Amino acid sequence: MRPTHRRLLALLGITAAVPLAEVLVLVLVGFLSAEGLAPQSTAVWPYDSYHDMRWLLVYHNTWLLFGSGLLGLIALRGVLTTAIVSLAWPANSPRPPRRALLRRNVGVAAFGAVLVLPFAAYAVAASVLSLSWFLFASLIPMLILAPFLQRMSVGRSLWRGLPSAELVGWSLLDFAVITVGGGLVWTTPEVWTPLVTAAVGALNGLLWRQTVHAAVLQKRVRWPRMPVVPIVVVLALAVPLASQVLSQPGNQANTFTPPIFTRPLPPQVPYAVILLAGHDSAYDGRPAADPNVQLFSYVGLDPHGHPLPYRPNATHRSLESSAQLLAARVEAVHRRTGRPIALIAQSEGVVVALTYLRNRPGSPVHALAMFSPLTRAGRTYYPPPDASTGWGLAAGWLLRVMFQVTKIGNRASSTPDEPFVRSLLDGAPFYRFQILCPIPGVRVVAFLPTVAAAEAPPGQKIRIPVVEVPTFHAGIIGRMSANAVLISFLAGAEVNHPRREFGPLQKLGDAWLAPALAITLNPVWRPTAQPGPPFTMARFCHQ
Template structure:
């Protein structure tokens, strides 16, 4: 027995134990996901043994989605923090460089449990933001939730092994290894999402071995003697504070790229239609758009109003707050507009919807199948929204209840710079959550008697888990969300489609980008678990990898 203990203290034995531990846990998680057939979460398993803070980010996303009560969340939070602390202390011990004095196991254990709790608290706002992403399927929420990880990782990586980790700048080598682990996890998630389930277990184990090697290198750099730049400055706390302080800037930046305020006049509104277009067209702007009542250049084209029509059947001017109504209410206003426009023009109607406007059009086509609409163009539709859930404000339990309250606190902070007063409980968001099975499964499904096309910016590729995302023709083009409609090439395709020509172009890089985003999305809430969705007839794309399927 004594000889065995001595053998485990040798560098080779410790390295072997490190790599084995780092490989086994991802393999176990990958095996569990394979058994239950959880397609959409396959890219997450390698993160369980990643360096700080990616492992904590991994557990928090599962916890934020899969909890039902506040006490249950607190108990799970404490338990996961303790387990993460124990696991990280073990990794630090096994990865400690030969020739450098190693602290006692008791010190490492206490420290890493404390760091696990601290890291979870620091990361929780960004995990809540990832929940907002999974609810709305807007790519900038995902980017805003992941980018702070890259900023904070080099600081948090040394927190479990260095007493004064919060002072000074991390070494450039530590930054490199932390970011390399992020890249490894990103590509590993893409690979896991691409291979059959039976290959996922050995692949996850292989990535775990890479995690172990990264632990070894990272700990060695973190504890190596040498000069620390700006040693007297509390850089870690400052970075955390500045990162949180920058959060209110996300919405104004995103709104700038949407460009849907008062000046929203894409070519379909600003220019007359050619004579070969047989349709009357209703153009539906997106979330937080505004309308001042200015008519379109062509009398056959009208702006949709989120306040409906006046007594003379003209669209009523509206403000950004008016776009926050539920999708069902918006669809009812659109139904009245379709009837009015068809009656006045005696023409079939085409719908052109952008972002939320695309969801309004799709909701209308589902609820009013007998319609005068014969064509629909969906620009930047939300791809598989409603993948997570949180109950309304007045309900104290339900899936994601704590995540909902953190989102409310986050949005209150956000609204310091956002005049549109975004809230997680606005009717538009609640309608996405209430009818999530439909929007998750059928947004880009064909509708009988209606020619359809979806114009997708390539950034939307990271908005949906890998798998099937559309069964209607798609036109994909490099762009940000909201950046397609004003492009000249796209404007020409709109007119071609309205004239009856087929319009379709799928980009090869779209599927690749879709897979590269797999590692950083929260796991979807299984449709069958949520009693709010129990009456739905939809299959679950998170498990089938298919859309437009009935249960």
Template sequence: MAGVAVAEEEMVRHQRGRFLGLLGLAAAFPTLQAVLFVAVNFMGAEGLSPQASAVWPYDSYNDMRWLLVYHNSWATYLGGLVLAVGLRGLLSGALVSLAWPGAVPHPGFRRILLRNLGVAAMTAAIVSPFAALAVAAGVVSLSWFVFASVGPMLLLAPFLQRAAVGPGWWRGLPSAALVGWSLLDFVVITFAGAIVWRVPGWWTVLIAAACGAVNGLLWNRSVRAAVHPARVRWRRVPVAPIAIVIALVTPLVMQGVTSGGARQRNNFRPPVLTARLPPSVPYAVIVLGGHNSAYDGVPAVDPAVQQFSYAGLDDAGQPRPYDTLNTHQSLESSADLLSRQVDALHARTRRPVALLGESEGAMVARTYLRNRPNTPVRALLMFSPLVRAARVYYPPPDADRGWGLAAGWQLRGIFAAVNLVTGGADSPDEPFIRSLQDEGPFYRFEAMCTIPNVRAIAFLPTVTAAELPPGPFANIPVFEVPSLHGGLLSRDVVNDRLVDFLAGEHINAPRREYSLYQLVGAAWQAPGLAPAINPVWRGKVSPGPPFTPQRLCQKQG
């Protein structure tokens, strides 16, 4: 009996040692990353450090986002991919081995390692398109890309966590326990990133270490749930391959829903074009539609109001009808057309001009005002602008080098697949997108800043917060509304406030939850590209260490 008691005590001690080793290893990698980020003052990346030891597939999703942003040639991409898969397989193999329940025979570290190297390679391939969508979100600052990249992770997680422990993972449904732990993984990663981003300085390292230890606990519970499944339902059905296909198709469907059929349904006609302005408004007004909007040529009810035409003015000085494809031109080209329309409207009405722009239209108006200090424009109202856009980069298709090279080609494949199904013409290389990226520092740091001699305000849907890094993003007044992107001008409260602003009232109504949404969404964004290392942006950013954050609303260069 004494020998049995000693053996049991030795087993308990061994299990306790493995558990502590699990927590220590899971905490080590987030700690090392946090130390590096704090040391180089890479504040924009600090909140991603807890994901260094996250469970499948969030660990590979984190790796692929970093890789797709921070490579500048095919050689560095392929080398980084091999390194990422190898390190991820080694780390997860060690974590699975340490988390293995003592009551179940251990298959041996070599077998676990080989399995996890295979899972790392497979998961990198599966999640890479979703990581590319996160890069797209960093370019155009649209939250649907964030949701389309993260949503499939929730579907894949229970299956890929089973894959790390044994064969047969691709058949049958995962247990309720494994699904529950997978959902908790998502919640922990979300709030861990928020907390790490929130704390200052070297506190970041301590909190990252604690979050890493929590990852260790999650590995422990997830591995146990995978090794000790309840009765497996649909045991003979290849559910995992079906789930992977659904996950891969979901972003394509979402992209098709948001862009497909735009040529038939996006005639832009907000209420400001269908009613007269009150006498208290001293401006002539130009209303700019967003991406994939269209205009049928019907004039506004108020003669002092015009719709901006992406096709320019006709011989009579009136806005031409335009098609959705006209909105794909560069921001500079659209700004030149706007300049002519502003001058013509000002000459006809003898009034100062106000610009009301939605989404891309807001960016056209802001581009117009960037290098034109003496214009008739005295007010700018931006609705659903692309806030802090162009945080990442990929080169044009004819380039053989450039930051984000592989990300660009993955996005071209995704958009081509969507266009094949929907008949659309959206492209990650259309002139509008390229002009955003080429002048990235301006749209990232200056677009939401005050403009001399122009009253400016931004009307923001709260969904915008999910696509923004934490911290300040504007120094102009904002009016934040619980809404989706692009739907603000149809809201009565927004139309009332825009008239009040045009009549001279000061409007500023931020919402308290907005900054919280920024924190919660930040863990799922792609890391920002350090502006100083991109040759395309050379001369457009202030000098200094490459990873030191640029100051918002401070003239670059």
């Protein structure tokens, strides 16, 4: 066998063996939802560092464990990347001494780990809140950075100048392979999962080979004196911060005016309706067009029983306190109208409604329509700022620093420790497993935007009717088509409109989510967690 062929086989063997070892452990412990991450363990940089940092940010509970884990991962990643780059080096091009290549790749691993930590922290936030824009805010910088950073493993001065079009193309293919490979690993039966994982890992080896060749053999570098990489790094770090600023509420006085608020109810609807707006919504106190429709206020009622106006920061309160306000609103509307109550809720309003229904079985509420629910919130954790230990300790502080920057000039902006977020963190056993579940005595339907497929890992069998709509989070309730389905539901019809692409998109997103924290591992969750193995999916709807 020729030396070139032996090196290629060794390269494929290494890039296949590492994810194979990871997925075997995941299969052994039953951690099915994290299997899609395994192929990323030998992906082309910086995706491999992104894989490492997400595991580290979720699975550490002291600063010592975080620091030692960070150093250990940097060392292991540096050694592994050195071996991979050495084996992928073009045969006809002089290769640096292995010691120099090792120093360079350990440095690159350190730089990569520190660089992707903020993006990995946003992936943790996405798992806490089940909001896809956090996930996109972490992935977009990775796509931007990849072609610029992938040259650094092979050349010290390659932080200057623009990457070649070939390198950009291979970088985009890397992302596609990781995405599709993660979906395939999750989809295949467990008996085939190790084999598919190894195959995707071997494909990583081929991508490493082509990427290294493209970086080493690049003949012409545009802007050779321009320090492009530092500039791109700064711009990439600005993406999640800018997205956080842009997501802050505007100056609208009333942000929640769906058709059911602005038009009379059809006579075939037997309910009185209470509308619950989402996070950072605002309400100016105007009444609905129909006296049997009222909007829930996050600050309560005036002396005459009318909902008070509120500003966006009022929605930051805890879910338990919001549920208590909702209880008073439900009783008042039920007494006044004599009708059963239907709750129409969006985003945060959904979890407020579910918290109310969990605590008050047999209530006057007989119907619940959930728009853009937080489908699988509470999958990760970080402790309060005054805690010295706790799972996700460093992730919490990374998020606090990033949110503090976006808070400049906006005191009402969201924070990682506002009462609403802490309610999701502390009540994770309920909010992770019971969102899309039947409720005894209550007719339920969930209106799911397509983007929700990226907000939660696959595995949950949805046991309630769903209406899946190709749009973004909170983009459904104002649509006339969705309003027609909603009115049909309120009139007593059975509605169920799933879409074929929802399931495949959910599987494709699995590779980019943060791994879930084992529900029985966190002492904060143990008192309310259902019994069972740490990673079991049987907790969905108390199956």
